[in-house]
Amino acid sequence: MATAPHRGCSKQIQCDARHPLLAPNGCVYHSVIYNRMKSLRSWGGALGIRQEHRFRSTFPGGILKSHKLTRRARKIGAASLLFATLLTPVAAADDKKPASPGITDKATLELMKKQHEIGKVADRIEEARPETDATGLSGFYVDAKQNRLKVYWKGDVSKAALQAIEQAQAKGVTVEVIPAPYTRAHLRAEVKRLGEVNMTGARVDGPSLVSAALKYDGTGIVLGVSGMSANVTTADARNAIPGIASAVETEVVPDEMAADTSRWDDIRPFYGGGYIERRVNGTFAGSCTSGFAAQAGGLTFMATAAHCGTGDHFTGAGTYIGATAGAVDVAHDTQLIVTESAPLIFDGGSIWNERPQFTKTVSGASGTRTGEYVCVSGALSGAACPILVEQTGVSYRSQSGLKIDMVRGGRETIPRRAAAGNGDSGAPVFSLDGDARVVIRGVQTAGTNVPELWDPCEGVPGEGQPGGLAGRRCSHRIYFSDVTFTMRALGITVRTG
Structure with a gap:
């Protein structure tokens, strides 16, 4: 692996043209923290957003801890980082982390616990399917409230699938096999x-x-x-x-056409659910949300939505995150940023309000089936849950191109509340695995252009709301990728902790 200066700057990068996920020149930024302690040309600064930031550091023994810092403290962050281990942590890694309001209530946790077990059954059936036009799996419907899984199948069910079904029924899960006309x-x-x-x-x-x-x-x-x-x-x-x-x-x-849809100041290793912005020649070119940590071939990445644009990505405070890897999964609207990443996601409030930020550990990844419940954690909107999966295998063409194998869902609350909006694209979509762990389902990619389905934005206010951001619209309906298709397309695995 050779080291060479990056075009246009003096920073050192590492180059390895053999790696399939790197940019065409095989180069990736070396691990450096590129801090700009000056005001940014972003709407976040213009709106005067007060933020609560975290420095993270590795304590002796490898225990990762979090520290809350005010914006004033952030101004001296370059110096403070060297002495982060001297600060009093909010909570030790083995302390029980605070649950975020509205997302870990007992009813939702119990529902997703059942759903998690049903999902394992569906995974085993997926692995056993001989799928052709003539015979094979047609689809699933998950009813966690009734502890039931409906399996739709064309033709004779395979022996391996039948065995998985029998094992599930022995454990108390009701599995119903229903004939279907198409695979x-x-x-x-x-x-x-x-x-x-x-x-x-x-x-x-x-x-x-x-x-x-x-x-x-x-x-x-x-x-x-x-x-x-x-x-x-x-x-x-x-x-x-x-x-x-x-x-x-x-x-x-x-x-109607789907509409392509960050937390503010993360540091290495980066978490999912954080605010990210793309810059072209140093100029702000749009903001999105980081998704989940991934790995392949000895490199680590942060996933986000492909339509957010490729190139160099930064945090809201100017910390350099990394550049887009050479391989981009346009069909499932996912790109990878080459960077140091950790198997955690931000939870709780958005970058706008004073609600505290929380983190949850990623325990795995799973495909998504109709009838399941998921959550999303956008930087601008904050965490939203539960979202009912209404349809899988969705194709649509937005401003950024044709998308396939996508998932459509709607936030199930009365009265209706928004789940995400502009600026939340790339956010992690997940199900709960206990009160402090999550299973990654994909990244949020789009909302809706149907005005009747728009809802008042949560977190950063949207167009038409007091102090709202022009062009920001939100809805209870969202689209997101299915992480299993992305993992196959890019040859990655989701990082877990």
Whole structure:
């Protein structure tokens, strides 16, 4: 591995052209902390956001501890970092961490505990599936409240899948196998084809296809069309948009284009759920949220949404995080930033308010099924939970291109409350594994352009709210990637602790 100066600066980087995830020149920034202790050209500073920051340090014995610092203390952060171990920690690593309000209530924890066990059953069935157009798995529906898993299957169920089902039933999980007319592989291929042929990603006057999704029960696909009446029929849509004709059973619903959607001042190793911003030639070019720590080939990464833009990424206070790796999973809207990362995510309040920040340890990763409940932790909106998974296998084309195998969900609260909005893209989507651990499900990627589905933003106020940020809109409905597809596409694993 050679060391060479980076173009345009004197910092040293390490280069290894053999690594598949690095940039084309095979280079990655060496581990340095690049602090800019000056005001930033960002809306965060313009809004006068008061923040609570943390320095982290490794104590003797490798125990990671957290320290809360005020913005005033942050001004002397460069010096304070050298003496961080002398500060009084908020909580030792083996102390019970404080639970974040509204996200770890007993009912939600119990529900997700059951869901976690049902998910293991579904994982074993997934591993056992012989999936072709002719026979195989069609889909799942998880009903954690009833401790039930519905398995939809075309043709004869494989012996390995039957064995997994019998083992689950012996442990008290009710598993129901239901015949289906299509396999998931067949429906996925058709949804992808229709998206590639019909979705442009640009707003058009008149009827257009804006989304396509698998039905979880394997009975067909659902196509979302814009520019047509609320009572649109499949026949009407096919007449108006000839390209959506399909041999697969199709349901048409009115829809609108998905809208592409940080905490403020993290330090190395970086956590998921933190505020990140991209800069081009030193100029602010947009803000998003860090997702989850990943690893491959001896390198560590931080995942975020691909539509946030590739290049150099920084924290809100100017600390350099890293550059985008060469491989980007555009189809599942995920990119990797080459950096030091830790298997933890931020929880609790957003960068806007005075609610304290918490952290949760990542214990694993899992695919997502219809009927499950998840949470999201965006830097601008804070943590939101529970979110009911309404549909999997969703394809849509937003301003940043065609996305496939995505998940759509809605925050299940009365009255309705927003789950995420602009600036939360890339945020970790997860399920709870106890009160201090989480299972990564993916990264948040989009919201909705349907005004009737917009909700007042939580955390950083949005457009139309007092002191709101222009262009920021929020909704209880979100889209997110399924981490299992991203792991396969990029050859990574989620870091766990």
